[in-house]
Amino acid sequence: MELYQLKTFVTVAEEGHLTRASERLHTSQPAVSAHIKSLEEEMGVPLFIRTPKGMVLTREGEILRDKAQNALDTIDDLCREASRMKENVVGTARIGLHIDPRFLKIDCLLSHMRHHHPELDFHLLQRWSWQQPEAFKKGALDGGFVYGDPDLPDLEVMTLRKFNVVVVGPAEWEDKLAGASWEAIASLPWIWTPPDCLFCHIAMRAFENRGLQPLRVTVADQEPLISTLVASGIGLAIMIEEEAQLAREQGRIAIWEEILDTVDLAFIYARRRAGEPLVKAITDGIRQVWSLPNS
Numbered sequence: 270m271e272l273y274q275l276k277t278f279v280t281v282a283e284e285g286h287l288t289r290a291s292e293r294l295h296t297s298q299p300a301v302s303a304h305i306k307s308l309e310e311e312m313g314v315p316l317f318i319r320t321p322k323g324m325v326l327t328r329e330g331e332i333l334r335d336k337a338q339n340a341l342d343t344i345d346d347l348c349r350e351a352s353r354m355k356e357n358v359v360g361t362a363r364i365g366l367h368i369d370p371r372f373l374k375i376d377c378l379l380s381h382m383r384h385h386h387p388e389l390d391f392h393l394l395q396r397w398s399w400q401q402p403e404a405f406k407k408g409a410l411d412g413g414f415v416y417g418d419p420d421l422p423d424l425e426v427m428t429l430r431k432f433n434v435v436v437v438g439p440a441e442w443e444d445k446l447a448g449a450s451w452e453a454i455a456s457l458p459w460i461w462t463p464p465d466c467l468f469c470h471i472a473m474r475a476f477e478n479r480g481l482q483p484l485r486v487t488v489a490d491q492e493p494l495i496s497t498l499v500a501s502g503i504g505l506a507i508m509i510e511e512e513a514q515l516a517r518e519q520g521r522i523a524i525w526e527e528i529l530d531t532v533d534l535a536f537i538y539a540r541r542r543a544g545e546p547l548v549k550a551i552t553d554g555i556r557q558v559w560s561l562p563n564s
Contacts, residue, residue, distance in 0.1 A: 270311055272344065275337045277304035278316060282334045283407070286323040293407070349545050358550045359388040365396035365404060365413030368492055372432075372511055373414050373534075377558045386550050397490065399465035405539055412538040412551050416467045425543060427536040427552065429559045433510040434471055434532055436525040439502040443523035454525060455481040458504035460495055461488045468507050471530045496521075 281290040281301065291298040309316050316330035326334060362382075366373060375393065382389055396404055398415035405413070405424060418426050436454060438446050445457075455476060461483075462469045476483050486504055489495045495506050500521040507529055508516075516522045536555050542548045556563060 270308070272341075274304045274308045275341055277301055278308055279334060279337050279341060281305060281317065281324055282326055282330065285325070349542070358386045358546045360547055361390045361392055362547060362551055363392045363394060363409065363411045364551070365394050365401045365410045365415070367396060367398045367401070367414055367416065368509070369512060371515075372509065374558050378554055381554045381558055382550070385554070389547070389550060395491070397463075397465075397492075398467055399463070401537065405537070411542075411548060412536060412555075415535055415537055416532045418533065418535060419537060423540055424537045425540045427555060427561065429534045429536060429555075429561070431531050431533055434468070434507055434529045435510050435513050436505055436527070436529055437499055437508050437513045437516070437522045438505045438525070439499060440517075440520055440523050441502065446523050446525045449525060451476075451479050451481060454505065455479075455483045457484060458486040459483045460498050460504045460506040461485045462495070462506075463488060463490050466490075467532060471532070472507055475529055 277290070277294060280294055281287065284290045284293060287298050287301050291301045294301065305316060312333070314329040314333070315327050316333065317324040318327055366375070370376070370393070379391060382391070394410070396410070396413060398417065398419075401410060401413040401415055402419050402421055402424065404410045414429075416432075418428075436446075438457070442457075446454075459472075461472075472483065487498070489498055489506075496508070496512075496516060498504070499506050500516070505525075509532070510528075513522065513524050517524055536552070538548055538552065543552075555561070
């Protein structure tokens with residue numbers, strides 16, 4: 270039995286699909302299928318039922334999946350302990366970004382880390398705030414910038430600052446937005462965000478508190494896309510005030526004068542990994558760049 274077979278088994282169990290598992294493991298679907306077949310032959314029990322919709326764990330598979338996960342966790346702990354013994358922090362740090370890096374001080378963070386940990390590489394990955402907890406669960410991120418507090422027991426939250434949230438529209442709507450009432454704002458077309466997005470919750474709460482229903486014409490799930498759609502004249506959306514001010518200075522959008530709400534900007538990471546050299550180096554760098562007190 271090989272370690273890669275256990276990793277494949279657990280990944281297929283989590284994804285329930287060979288193709289998605291192969292994408293996550295960065296290997297081919299036939300290779301994943303072969304790993305599972307070999308493991309089933311070695312163990313002498315069927316692990317999955319193949320269905321048109323995907324892979325379903327057998328009763329034996331469910332029992333062995335938990336034991337396989339425990340074995341992988343033990344190996345991970347062993348590797349982390351060895352990593353703690355190293356003086357130099359090396360490897361790749363995968364950081365989730367949910368907004369324009371300019372508002373996250375990414376340039377300052379990378380400069381700091383390059384000076385203090387030159388052997389540490391960074392992969393910056395675009396992820397919405399609501400997508401990141403699942404990415405942490407799958408081990409796809411080492412840290413991430415988000416709005417708000419995910420309020421999950423396995424994630425540590427470092428609050429960095431607050432942002433005002435404002436309503437924005439196309440630049441040519443500036444006169445239309447000036448002095449507009451909530452009723453007028455609700456009647457204009459809106460570019461909405463997915464239901465799990467914090468901005469969606471903020472906007473819905475604001476309208477529901479006033480007994481209004483916004484005119485939603487489209488849903489966009491990427492922040493740069495929302496900004497482009499607003500500037501193109503599709504409709505209204507909400508942004509953090511700093512991003513909106515920058516876009517207005519560029520002549521791309523107009524801003525309604527009322528502050529909709531405030532949101533916390535936070536950096537999150539897995540609580541169980543807080544003592545790892547890689548994660549500790551990142552969080553120490555975050556504290557330095559954002560002038561936060563030491564924990």
